[in-house]
Amino acid sequence: MDSLQLLWQTTGIAAMSWGQLAMIGVGFLLLYLAIAKKFEPLLLVPIGFGAVLANIPLAGFTEPGGLLYYIYAAGIDTGVFPLLIFMGVGALTDFGPLIANPKMLLLGGAAQMGIFVTLFGAIALNVIPGLDFSLADASAIAIIGGADGPTAIFLASRLAPDLLGAIAVAAYSYMALVPIIQPPIMRLLTTEQERQVKMEQLRPVSRREKLMFPLAVLLLTLLLLPSATPLVGMFCLGNLMRESGVVERLTKTTQNDLINTVTIFLGLAVGSKLSAEHFLSYETLGILALGAIAFAIGTASGVLMAKLMAKFSHSPINPLIGAAGVSAVPMAARVVNKVGQQANPQNYLLMHAMGPNVAGVLGSAVAAGILLALVG
Amino acid sequence: MDSLQLLWQTTGIAAMSWGQLAMIGVGFLLLYLAIAKKFEPLLLVPIGFGAVLANIPLAGFTEPGGLLYYIYAAGIDTGVFPLLIFMGVGALTDFGPLIANPKMLLLGGAAQMGIFVTLFGAIALNVIPGLDFSLADASAIAIIGGADGPTAIFLASRLAPDLLGAIAVAAYSYMALVPIIQPPIMRLLTTEQERQVKMEQLRPVSRREKLMFPLAVLLLTLLLLPSATPLVGMFCLGNLMRESGVVERLTKTTQNDLINTVTIFLGLAVGSKLSAEHFLSYETLGILALGAIAFAIGTASGVLMAKLMAKFSHSPINPLIGAAGVSAVPMAARVVNKVGQQANPQNYLLMHAMGPNVAGVLGSAVAAGILLALVG
Amino acid sequence: MDSLQLLWQTTGIAAMSWGQLAMIGVGFLLLYLAIAKKFEPLLLVPIGFGAVLANIPLAGFTEPGGLLYYIYAAGIDTGVFPLLIFMGVGALTDFGPLIANPKMLLLGGAAQMGIFVTLFGAIALNVIPGLDFSLADASAIAIIGGADGPTAIFLASRLAPDLLGAIAVAAYSYMALVPIIQPPIMRLLTTEQERQVKMEQLRPVSRREKLMFPLAVLLLTLLLLPSATPLVGMFCLGNLMRESGVVERLTKTTQNDLINTVTIFLGLAVGSKLSAEHFLSYETLGILALGAIAFAIGTASGVLMAKLMAKFSHSPINPLIGAAGVSAVPMAARVVNKVGQQANPQNYLLMHAMGPNVAGVLGSAVAAGILLALVG
Amino acid sequence: MVSNSEVVKVSQLLAQAAELMLIGMSSVLLFLLLLIAAMKLLKTLFPYFPDQPQRPTASAIPSRAMIAAVTAAVHQHHHAVTKEQSHD
Amino acid sequence: MVSNSEVVKVSQLLAQAAELMLIGMSSVLLFLLLLIAAMKLLKTLFPYFPDQPQRPTASAIPSRAMIAAVTAAVHQHHHAVTKEQSHD
Amino acid sequence: MVSNSEVVKVSQLLAQAAELMLIGMSSVLLFLLLLIAAMKLLKTLFPYFPDQPQRPTASAIPSRAMIAAVTAAVHQHHHAVTKEQSHD
């Protein structure tokens, strides 16, 4: 009988707390969104699954000796996983459209306004009883507005590890929701006529320029903002391997099996931070609200900057492409293309939006470096 | 002359003990079986090679600073390697035949009888002087009857690390010997007529069912047997990635380079436990004997359960398929097919045997969870 | 204003030392050589990039918490990375040409003379004030003459970690410079007539011989020189997987994604040792000078040994192939072929030079084992 | 010779092992029976329709790699077009 | 109720956040403006020539894999030749 | 100036280095001579039979490197041929 009782005590039903049950529900919800709704499935499948595993009572996934404990310690505590993802993304990114039209960098910069306004907003939320965000917390939350998963995870692991789960989930969720969040804002801030603007074909870019670009970015970053070099540097390494053309073996592995492997582990480790104690709190609600605001402001800032640039540019600029400056590659660029075609079915903005889109990745990595330098 | 003498002292001939020599012989034997006899070569090549390396005097492979020491510490001590293998196996497994005929799960359950009888037998062996197996040791030994390598390694690393080498070698060796061990037992327990029984074609399975299956297994496991969720959970993650169809990049890496890399390291680490002091003992003989018994009882239980089910089933059941319930995927299912065709050349049992075969993987992972909960 | 000042203090311009600036320049120089001059790009791209990252002030890449710190600790301190590379190289190596003509091993042995003469030379350099190489330092430097990157990195990580950066850079640089360093020496030591010698077609090699070869090498090494078994053993494992033909999944991963991933990390970790304090010293100049001497002596010894063998051989031997004995696979063999064709356009020496070439890899791994046994 | 205390110890262990055997085997079978029930439910909830569309899968993954490839393709096309035009 | 000291603390934090916002946003834009300048320079230094040769890349990497493959290919050729000769 | 004690130290080191050189080089050569003997043995034990079935392995190993190299080689050959033909 002893064993029978012991056996009952070792069931999940007997040992589960309400909080764990709720978080397992959140995990399954993320899996549903990833699989049925195709919300950023590459990340949300492992994150959702990790959330389920982390909240199983008695299984010890997140305690020393447990799988998720080791993965988190090896890859997130150290910051290694997001940096390797960044290297992979660098190897997958074609900077051609941005090099052809460097002004697009300003759109990728303007859209980072979402980050800094949100930082202010997070501190302001402290007037609500129960919320008590430090400057470090606020910075980590604000980076959601960068619309870039690895950047958000890297900064959160450095500044606010306890909030990492909520921040990563918010970042990837809103990235998946870009087709829903952005179009109303884009339409509100532009006229039908502006949305119909066709842009001039991009100039061809020489192989040498593409090769020099990551080196120039690296050089500028190390001279001006060394705290951004982990993210920006690894991104540049991936891109340099790609454009150098002399290490194709390495580039192929970086673009495929290396980034895939790390993505699975990164997702599981992020999911492991979705424990009841850290996630089921008012802070999470605050983070979700602030994240939505950050995306909205980033989108608006990008569009407004594009309108401003259109005023002073001698070649036509469709202000919609400013929305792609938030990053969320390549979703935001696709949304720009779609909204553009709704105004003018002959208007192909995809390539023009890729410039601000990859500029947004650089912009938020630079913003993360500034936050690390000033707050970290 | 000092250097010459030093040089002589640093040769393997001068420094080698008889035990090391014997274990290097065991390592070469495993390599021979793997390469010439094609006994589970994916595991036995690295295990055999690891055994050779681990027993080289003065090379320090298994001491701090040595390669095998680090691989073992990183992957087996932590339990990470067998769990990653399980994820990969999940991504490679098609549960279709099992979902089409869920009763087959009972065959995968019955065949686990081999595990529990062997547990009893291991304790009974303690009457022999020189053998002194604890309940934890006995449980780790018994899991050999699960006929699943990663499950055996995971449980042994948790319950009896000193016996891990012998247990893993026994598990993989008997899995390779399935075509020799099983047929006589299968023929003994069935009539020619029974072996000739043709089974009805399996019903088609919807994509949704395949997608829901790993989620249902995960849910049931976390509710009832959380201690089995490391193994079962990672298996379900691999299978969910496969069946979700939204993360093919990740699935492909999981099925190929990730599982291949981990297989090499897992094998080397297991081989590193084949040191003279741990392997050359009466306990190893006991483990080998018990392992053979476990396989035989598991096979017999599966066949007998299939005969019982055939009595009560309205669709015909060929009792041979019960033998596939031990797991040893896909060897046991192939053996079933072959023995079936010897009785009736028109009889294709392979797909019908795949159901109990993958059920056996689940069954032994569940059994491992129970042993961890009650003994661990 | 505080923040502004803080911001300025956090720029790289404000914080950079002259040494760091110089080393960043060295990093960019290595990138230039790798990309524009195709000097061993697979290694020099990550090494050069790692050198740049390691010398960025305030970025902390090589301090606890930094990416390069973790990569170095995980892969070089432990010796794991060079050993995995060796496994991959083993899986990529075809020993057929060597097995067909075993005498070629002597050329791979003679070329190691460069190592041992350089060891003596490094100690002799101690008469120069400011240089103070221990026997361990001298041994690590001398291995540059082995013309094999992973061997040099492995030995340096064991005997002289502080010199690792300079040693690895020297090794890979001279390997890339083989087409410039070797031909003059080869022409100096041979007559036009000797260079025109055509060699007999190699005998066919059975599959079994190829399979037995790595096992024989392993056995001989563990009996005679166990301290060489980490390098030689992993090389043999890779080659055994390749030739066994029963683990093609594993071989393919070893030859591709595993070696590629490790190459990136190995390069970055080596680059992280190119810090101003360790690299900008007279010792580095000494190392570079000694490395060049080692290559030259190794080449000369190989050619002279080939001339000696030609005297006593009944089948004709072109002494040029001795130069391939330094290893530097496959560059040295190609150089032999090219110099041979300059003397006689109908002379195809590539296959004949592959024998000494792979023998050189074994030879330097054996030499490294001897140095580890006697000095380590 | 086996001492008395050892006999006691072994028989205690054997009793535990017997209990483990019973409970373990029953638990495995119980678990699998519940899983069978769950699978019957799944079959009812997600029936098979012969004409169900094949997995759309791959095309649905909006990966950066794909956009990169598309970008490159568009570029090349673009260049090709440019060149052709310059022939006129 | 929010205490006085907390109001002070929050307003101090708000001031810091405002400063961060200003400095941060300016730094991002400044950085990107400098990058634009750098890119204009790059364009001048490395202009695009319509007929520039396509990347030679892959074929130029002298990897061990390739030599191994070539070795194998030569061997096979060699065997084929040997066999053909033996037919005569 | 180099002190006396240092001269002694360096000459001791040089003696050790000389010894290392001798022993090391002899050991390498000895090892390789033994390996040559082992290989002669292998050749006797596992002779090559002209009609032995071609490696099921190698030819069956569709390594990416090999296929890539062969593809490249074929391509180059093909281009060369095409060019030559275009001269006619």
Ligand code: NA
């Ligand atoms: Na961004």
Ligand code: NA
């Ligand atoms: Na089983």
Ligand code: NA
């Ligand atoms: Na060498």
